Amino acid sequence: MKRFLILVVFIIGAFVAFSEQLYIFNGFSILTGEVAFEKGRAVIEVPYGVQVQPETFSVFGVPESTTINFVPGDSVESLYERNLGRPVKFVYEDGRVERLEVVSPLPVFRNSYGEIIVNPKGYPVFSDEFSPNARFLLNSQDSFSGQSSFAYQVRNNSWTTRYSLSLKDFSLTGLMIVHLEMETDENVTLVSSNPGYGYATRDMAAKMVNESYSVSPATSDAETRLYEISVPLKRGTNYIAFLSELFSGDKRLVFRASRGGSSFTGVEIDVYLNEVPIDLPSGVMEVWSESVYLGSAGIGNIAKGESVVLQSIARSIEVSGRKTTVTTLGDSKYRYYKNTYYVRNLSEETVTVEIEDYLGQNAEQFHLNCEDCDFEYIKETGMWTYTVSVDPGEVAEVEVEYRVRFAN
Numbered sequence: 001m002k003r004f005l006i007l008v009v010f011i012i013g014a015f016v017a018f019s020e021q022l023y024i025f026n027g028f029s030i031l032t033g034e035v036a037f038e039k040g041r042a043v044i045e046v047p048y049g050v051q052v053q054p055e056t057f058s059v060f061g062v063p064e065s066t067t068i069n070f071v072p073g074d075s076v077e078s079l080y081e082r083n084l085g086r087p088v089k090f091v092y093e094d095g096r097v098e099r100l101e102v103v104s105p106l107p108v109f110r111n112s113y114g115e116i117i118v119n120p121k122g123y124p125v126f127s128d129e130f131s132p133n134a135r136f137l138l139n140s141q142d143s144f145s146g147q148s149s150f151a152y153q154v155r156n157n158s159w160t161t162r163y164s165l166s167l168k169d170f171s172l173t174g175l176m177i178v179h180l181e182m183e184t185d186e187n188v189t190l191v192s193s194n195p196g197y198g199y200a201t202r203d204m205a206a207k208m209v210n211e212s213y214s215v216s217p218a219t220s221d222a223e224t225r226l227y228e229i230s231v232p233l234k235r236g237t238n239y240i241a242f243l244s245e246l247f248s249g250d251k252r253l254v255f256r257a258s259r260g261g262s263s264f265t266g267v268e269i270d271v272y273l274n275e276v277p278i279d280l281p282s283g284v285m286e287v288w289s290e291s292v293y294l295g296s297a298g299i300g301n302i303a304k305g306e307s308v309v310l311q312s313i314a315r316s317i318e319v320s321g322r323k324t325t326v327t328t329l330g331d332s333k334y335r336y337y338k339n340t341y342y343v344r345n346l347s348e349e350t351v352t353v354e355i356e357d358y359l360g361q362n363a364e365q366f367h368l369n370c371e372d373c374d375f376e377y378i379k380e381t382g383m384w385t386y387t388v389s390v391d392p393g394e395v396a397e398v399e400v401e402y403r404v405r406f407a408n
Helices: 002-014 076-082
Strands: 021-024 029-037 041-045 052-060 067-071 087-092 097-104 108-110 116-118 122-125 135-139 146-154 158-166 171-180 188-193 208-210 213-218 224-229 236-246 249-256 265-273 283-289 292-299 308-329 334-345 351-358 363-368 375-378 383-390 395-405
Touching: 029 041, 052 067, 052 135, 135 146, 171 188, 171 224, 249 308, 283 308, 308 351, 334 351, 334 383, 363 375, 363 383, 383 395
Parallel strands: 021 188, 158 283, 249 351
Antiparallel strands: 021 029, 029 146, 041 135, 052 146, 067 135, 087 097, 087 122, 097 108, 108 116, 158 171, 171 236, 188 224, 208 213, 213 224, 249 265, 265 308, 283 292, 292 308, 308 334, 334 395, 351 383, 363 395, 375 383
16 A cells, blocks of 8 residues: 555656655655756755655656665764774863774774773764765766656654544534654645545545635545645644534434343444535544543544544443343244333433344344334344433333244
């Protein structure tokens, strides 16, 4: 998957004139840009602090004879290595200055008496040039001159999205959290790819505006979505508020009896956002009831017009349910069941609870303890659902009898 995404991003930038462009995925990033050859030589300097993966380097528009060498940035250890066997100036903590031969980058020295000195207190003085930035050196044998495009993968930049949803009015706010290990003035694009939550991304053309800046998703493909960031970003963690809007939603109380035992347990809280009016990049959605945190769930990329379902986000402490079952063996073909569901409401308002239970794919002949009971049974899944209303302080009792066929 990563290799495919890298190719997609590189193609996006390869045929457009631009300066450096940073594409940030969740956990890694791609830096693209252009480089000018002069007399067959070009140097691409890696930004300071970036952990580059040299094997991911790609370049377009250069002759076949071009060689590419990666030169890591200088460090104290590399300076020691370059000066192995050579004398260097060493300044001791007490101010003494002595010429010491570098024996090892540990560091280990030898003085003029032939004595070995390990990690002395002080500091060496090197006459070498020092370049902390890593570089890609490109050499063409035919003295090529012109512009070429390049891209390579960077390990230490990432971003994520975190939402906060209030069940009071179904207001949704969103933060893009971008972590950078490098300085960048502009040209940052966030790439949201579906992490496998099962939501399909379709047409993407929404634009979200928040006062002095905007985050705009650009059309990409079914797996990725691009967001151009127009606000300045700094090294470290950046927080960008990109969404604050009222949504159409619903909170449902569901007693999933097939998961519970015979004692009373809190019914589960499901949250629905119906036909969202804008695209939502993948991330984590936190759910709040007033100032009480209920729980969180991950979402994939959501396209405008789709719905979001957060199932079993929390359990109610005021509404609970229990189930009992009586089984009767009829003959070799049928087994008879009587399930009784109890829903208890300790809140101060009437609540509606959806009872959900797995009865098997061969259930039939349903009888409920009420007239004109409206229930749903899906044979393909074996799931049975029934909605019951419970007044404050009351316990609703729902009884269903059915049989299951064991042979054709």
